[in-house]
Amino acid sequence: xxxxxxxxxxxxxxxxxxxxxxxxxxxxxxxxxxxxxxxxxxxxxxxxxxxxxxxxxxxxxxxxxxxxxxxxxxxxxxxxxxxxxxxxxxxxxxxxxxxxxxxxxxx
Amino acid sequence: xxxxxxxxxxxxxxxxxxxxxxxxxxxxxxxxxxxxxxxxxxxxxxxxxxxxxxxxxxxxxxxxxxxxxxxxxxxxxxxxxxxxxxxxxxxxxxxxxxxxxxxxxxxxxxxxxxxxxxxxxxxxxxxxxxxxxxxxxxxxxxxxxxxxxxxxxxxxxxxxxxxxxxxxxxxxxxxxx
Numbered sequence: 001x002x003x004x005x006x007x008x009x010x011x012x013x014x015x016x017x018x019x020x021x022x023x024x025x026x027x028x029x030x031x032x033x034x035x036x037x038x039x040x041x042x043x044x045x046x047x048x049x050x051x052x053x054x055x056x057x058x059x060x061x062x063x064x065x066x067x068x069x070x071x072x073x074x075x076x077x078x079x080x081x082x083x084x085x086x087x088x089x090x091x092x093x094x095x096x097x098x099x100x101x102x103x104x105x106x107x
Numbered sequence: 108x109x110x111x112x113x114x115x116x117x118x119x120x121x122x123x124x125x126x127x128x129x130x131x132x133x134x135x136x137x138x139x140x141x142x143x144x145x146x147x148x149x150x151x152x153x154x155x156x157x158x159x160x161x162x163x164x165x166x167x168x169x170x171x172x173x174x175x176x177x178x179x180x181x182x183x184x185x186x187x188x189x190x191x192x193x194x195x196x197x198x199x200x201x202x203x204x205x206x207x208x209x210x211x212x213x214x215x216x217x218x219x220x221x222x223x224x225x226x227x228x229x230x231x232x233x234x235x236x237x238x239x240x241x242x243x244x245x246x247x248x249x250x251x252x253x254x255x256x257x258x259x260x261x262x263x264x265x266x267x268x269x270x271x272x273x274x275x276x277x278x279x280x281x282x283x284x
Contacts, residue, residue: 024130024131024133024134025133025134025137025138028134028138040156041160042156042157042159042160042161042164043131043134043135043138043157043160043161044131044157044159044160044161044162044163044164044165045160045163045164046134047123047127047130047131047164048164048167048168050127051123051126051127051168071130071133072130
């Protein structure tokens, strides 16, 4: 079960799916690109995270229509999007707080 | 390499393999094709990362499947390493320096001990200590490794036996085992 706060790989996977539905390979590449090559997921890690997110109804699986091979793709559910927004709000608050504290210390 | 990947996939629970197996193989094939044009180091890093990811993922899934039916008195998530965890690059260098320092210190100690004059005939000559803690560390590693492997084999055997599915059995209904 995924709990907040999310780990970085899970957060990046959700952010990758927030823009558009994606299949496994596309998620891996997008995560790598978003993190500037810092986070490179293995297939084992990716599908472990996807399984947990599916079980918790944060994402859903569907078959891509325009794919000749009938590839499975993933998209965020309403609950997943809501949880992602909660996490992003938490991070925003944390960043704002950190900026304030660092600014006070520097002045 | 694809054959090894398929073999390692068998470490996963059957349900996970049925749901994601084909997809994982397809994605792995695509990634392997991408890496084929890169250097030996990149290919090596890719292989190690995939193997480690599969082993860790399989272990986690097996524990999850077993844990779904066996109530453990502690949260299993605490024992899983975070996906983003990495040792600092300086770790092997520091470990090598420390090990070299220990070995040099032991040698130096032996040399000093051997050079000391034997002034007290009742005590006898001072002998250098040959038993260092290095074999002990190696032994501890071996013991932990064997214990871990045994634990894994027991969990895997239990899962393969299907004993955890007994909890799903409903004698009054038509549920399948």
